Amino acid sequence: MKIFVQIAGLIEGDAVHGEREIEMKNGATVQDVLKRGDKEFGFKKKYFKLLLKQGRLPTILLNGDRLDLPEGYTQKLADGEKLSVLLPFSGG
Secondary structure (H helix, E strand, O other), rough: EEEEEEEEEEEEEEEEEEEEEOOOOOEEEHHHHHHHHHHHOOOOOOOHHHHOOOOOEEEEEEEOOOOOOOHHHHHHHHOOEEEEEEOOOOOO
């Protein structure tokens, strides 16, 4: 199945932005997509891995609806869905 994935925000001071269509097995979860994200996006740093390890939770939208985390990591996905990963910005 194909999932459209977007990521935007700051991780460890780096501005991160990208979007890709990722091929996943049927029954894949949000967490499964995040675990494959670095490879699929070709990031030199492991941004998705850092995202899963850090204490702050990102905002994750599934087809425009916000998922409650950490429970939302186990949400199963269906073909054609859109997953947006928004990382917190800070400053003033």
